[in-house]
Amino acid sequence: MSENNVSRRTMLRNVALAASLGGLPADAAQHVHNAAAEDKKATGVYKPKLFTPHEFTTLASLSETIIPGARAAGAAEFIDLLAAHNDELAAIFTGGIAWLDREMLRRHNTPDYVGAKPGQQTALLDLIAYRKNDSPELGPGIRFFEWARKMAADAYYTSKAGIAELGYKGNAGMTEFKIPREAIDYAMKKSELA
């Protein structure tokens, strides 16, 4: 998490250094400062704009199961924000959550998905997480799960935690572009091209 802040500071330093060699206009310097300030914007408690509290809780739980860490990365907030301004997306998620709840009722006589036992939840997810299980019965769940999965992944891997997990080191700026020798040697050796 702190890694992005470190690299942002490094970037700012490097941009400033690059600019000092060429002359960075004052308004451009201001842009860099504004960008840095954005980082510090405080975030209060999120109030869902579209989903009911039940839907929002379900989505947060489901996202976390799909991509551990997605809850803290704001997956439910992200999807709610977008669905509030896109009817097609709203229908996909409200409909999908309703399908999950109804399926839980049918299978286990539990009132909804979040109220079901973890084993009951994953038993259903193990079916709808794979296209090979497509059937008139599971089709709507499979299509909904594809949306939930890709958007949970998007939310997580564009968050600070997800970016750090992937190990992205960039957006930092350099004064001279250099690739570590060990990285080149590693790939050359492994490729057997050398």
Added chain:
Amino acid sequence: MLQVIRSPNVHDVVVIGSGAGGGTVVHVLTGLGVNVTLIEAGPMLNPAKDFKEHMWPHQVGHRGAGDAAEQYFDKQQWGYFNAPNGYWDIEGEPYTTVPGTTFKWFRSRVIGGRTNHYGRISLRFADYDFKPYSTDGLGDDWPITYEDIAPYYDKAETFIGVTGTKENIRSAPDGIFQTPPDPRVHEILVKHACDGLKIPCIPSRMAMLTKPLNGRAACHYCGQCGRGCVTASNYSSSQVQIFPAMKTGRVQVITNAMARELITDGTGKVVAVSYIDKNTRTEKQVRCRSVVVAASACESARLLLNSKSARHANGLANSSGVIGRYLTDSVGFGLSGRIPALEGLPKHDSDGFGGMHMYIPWWEYAKKNKEFPRGYHVEIGGGFRMPQLGMTHGSCRRHEGYGPSLKQKIAGDYGVTVSLAGRGEMIPNQHTYCEIDPAVVDRFGIPVLRFSFRWTEHEVRQARHMQATFQEIIQKMGGTVSGLANPEREGEGISIGGTIIHELGTVRMGNDPNSSALNAYCQAHDAKNLFVADAAPFVSNPDKNPTLTITALAWRTAEYLAEELKKGNV
């Protein structure tokens, strides 16, 4: 009754459009002491405010999807983080297509036009590119040779700053280069694979600075050139040509001005430019001694076709009837592969330029009996890119499932893909053109363009050649090709016409006024004070991105115009 507001004074030169062509004309003319009026259909650009360079996706609530999730429904006009300058669809400004054909027209409406975001690949055309007909009997020769334009390539490269190396390859003439950055790991692998296949792979030629130039800082290697660069370390006509020209006091810029028509007098000379002031939706006219049309190839053709008069019934400068014809785009085809040698690669910052550091110039130019005419170059993609929305969609779809095992697979996919993109030459054909749609006008009442586009067997065979070559390169690297598409299927294999955004040729130059609209200086055969300075004058669309040649040709045209103004010829 429509009231037209006319400018009281006569402007020496009115330039229409502020991209690579218009920006270069403004730079050269103001440098020679000529006063210029620049008309731009979009707003002024403010890099400090408009560019989203260095922003992380999590700094905005929608992460880049757009406020209404446009990215998830293929409705995003242009990436949220990219320089804010372009549209595939502009509200109220439609274009149409001939039934059964597909063409996508990218238009920019802002100071600097597409140069604010473009790939900045800067390749000189080769000597033989100016003589396509003499070489293989297809298309037509240009009225100029490589020797005519070479000094202007020199001037353009010296001024805008281009990286590269001396290679002595006929298809990729050497220029005046800054030192290129080191290659990235995947680019080194591609280079070695190409060595084994006897295919050249050389440092790419990019309009980006590795050393400071004219007060512009050297690149800081954040990999985000497409977002626009606050330090102007890459070329854009806005930051590199127009803003400095504005400081000379010799250029008057009129923004949000959509050119409607060129007004001519009884002798056929252009006397005024009519435009719509978009702020007030009123028509205005600027009177002029000469005009340079640089609105982008198809927009320039549209303007001339719409400039009809008793004397110019088919549109201005169109007695030959060629305007709108000879439209081409580059042939595009891409393939990617998973490279096991990159699995587990130690993580490092591979941002570098916003674009490739190595590329593959065309290599079979001397081969006899090729399966298709002309050639293509290959652009290389890969590395540890900044995570963005959509980056993991392929992994999610391929691996399915969920939970820690999915996360592990996603992490394992990061940075292990290499993509190869071919950009090749299309031969003009009679089914590919633009014309005025007789039934549709835009919201300003200006008749719109109707497109027809068709690839022929030449281009399809080229796409097949690209596919076979890219497979070879990926396999030589020990990789496996992913998602092999049918090269003949538009959109899946060969690109959809217009989508490479190299559309050109619609107001072509030539020595014969019966088969060309412009002479060798891009001056209209029919109107001596009318010039065109974008990619519309191109006679062919070689396998090199057009921008550097737009710049060089515009430079040459501007010097010629300045000379003619001095002599009193226009």
